[in-house]
Amino acid sequence: DGGITQSPKYLFRKEGQNVTLSCEQNLNHDAMYWYRQDPGQGLRLIYYSQIVNDFQKGDIAEGYSVSREKKESFPLTVTSAQKNPTAFYLCASWGGSIYFGEGSWLTVV
């Protein structure tokens, strides 16, 4: 079945470490997005990519980086520069309709 897969579901990061969240889709969608959600809050756009080898900053890109080397993959790296990375991260893709992954919980320990 087609869909979006995020991994890992739960991730713990030590302070000062970079971590990478995976997002893979087999829907042949061009556009992919990363959102952050803090407890009790709405979704905020981190980065988006309209096409392979191209991506744009969203509203809260500082401390994050992405790549889009393949159409099906849009990994998000949470760098040590992100001062408050503990949150729920959602990946989505667009191809006439929005598809969401199941999300990844990141906790700083």
Added chain:
Amino acid sequence: KNQVEQSPQSLIILEGKNCTLQCNYTVSPFSNLRWYKQDTGRGPVSLTIMTFSENTKSNGRYTATLDADTKQSSLHITASQLSDSASYICVVRGNAGNMLTFGGGTRLMVKP
């Protein structure tokens, strides 16, 4: 700047009661508006999608309305159930590219 504002921020109702959630947007040009239900720690699930020409759309106990002139949408939930407890998110897509603008969501709690 494109914005989507939802109200109320949170809502508590008794099981069996009806409720209405609001979504106001400034996204222009407008393509479509979607309502999503998000359970805690899960990805959002689509409830309805409405385009410029549609005024009302129903999905079971969920009925969405759209007034493209005033840039307002509402989601009405009829005969609420405990399983309706979730966050409800309004998402607007503009015609410029594939940009999606999310509202902050309304957290609904249905109590027995």
